[in-house]
Amino acid sequence: MARRVAVPAGPLGDDFSFVSPVAKYVLFFFNLLFWFSVCLTIIFLLQLAAGVLGFVFSDEVLGGAVGVLGDPSAVLLGDSPPFVPQARGKVSEIINGAIVHYRDDLDLQNLIDFGQKEFSCCGGVSYKDWSQNMYFNCTATNPSRERCSVPFSCCLHDPDQVVINTMCGHGMQARGYLEASAFIHTNGCIDKLVNWTHSNLFLLGGITLGLALPQLVGIILAQLLINQIRDQIKLQLYNQQHRADPWY
Structure with missing residues (x-):
């Protein structure tokens, strides 16, 4: 149902506005x-x-x-x-x-x-998931220098360490969980x-x-x-009609 606007009893001033600033x-x-x-x-x-x-x-x-x-x-x-x-x-x-x-x-x-x-x-399920990467793959045929490694972000960092050793994960995939856990995070x-x-x-x-x-x-x-703009338009139309025909 369309919203009805109350029609004023007489013309309002031109400075009146339904639109709220x-x-x-x-x-x-x-x-x-x-x-x-x-x-x-x-x-x-x-x-x-x-x-x-x-x-x-x-x-x-x-x-x-x-x-x-x-x-x-x-x-x-x-x-x-x-x-x-x-x-x-x-x-x-x-x-x-x-x-x-x-x-x-x-x-x-x-x-x-x-x-x-x-x-x-480290990794998805475990640190050994890094074998999915071609650079860290732990197969014997991989010629990469990072073979069997993991990223340095897997490593257990010493808070007092000033310089980060980016090679701390070298060869960690070749180690068992217990041995590797002393150097890196083994959980995925x-x-x-x-x-x-x-x-x-x-x-x-x-x-x-x-x-x-x-x-x-x-x-x-x-x-x-x-809605306020529509009311203002209706008010302007009403004032125009009232000026043109005072008996409207």
């Missing part, structure tokens, strides 16, 4: 804040992971991510049985693909190193990343809500402003 300027502020946030986000993403975006957000990976989040109620309610296996499979696919392309892009390499140091992990990153995501769902949901709330307010203000 408060709504107009608040809407302008929210739009400005939104586009400023978008620009900052784009710049941050380009600087942090420009090389990995094409891989992570490919059609296959994006489709899987949508599938994981296909039931938002289950995710928000912490219904872990359907969420964790799907999330683990998708994270495993992404991490294993990133391991294969580790040396192909510097931004991807820095992102993986940051993740392994932040979560104190998949379970740690999935567990971190699942334990921070409410935090991630709050961030998402915080990003969506200004847009919701902007939509409401925009609709309010549209």
Whole structure:
């Protein structure tokens, strides 16, 4: 049903306006804040992971991510049985693909190193997953100088160490778990990343809500402003008709 506007008993002054300046300027502020946030986000993403975006957000990976989040109620309610296996499979696919392309892009390499140091992990399931990379592959036919090695981000670093030894992971894949654990993190990153995501769902949901709330307010203000503009147009038409025909 169309919204009806109360018709004034007589012509109002030309300076009268239904359009609220408060709504107009608040809407302008929210739009400005939104586009400023978008620009900052784009710049941050380009600087942090420009090389990995094409891989992570490919059609296959994006489709899987949508599938994981296909039931938002289950995710928000912490219904872990359907969420964790799907999330683990998708994270495993992404991490294993990133391991294969580790040396192909510097931004991807820095992102993986940051993740392994932040979560104190190495590889997908274990440090031996680095054999999937052609440079770290541990087969006897691999001529690479990094054969059977792992990236330095897998190493157990001494807090007092000033200079990082980038060769600390040399030959670690050839060692057993117990022996290697004295020098590197032997546990994989998949379970740690999935567990971190699942334990921070409410935090991630709050961030998402915080990003969506200004847009919701902007939509409401925009609709309010549209209605006020329509009322103003009707008022102007009414005043014009009243001036042309006082008996109208």
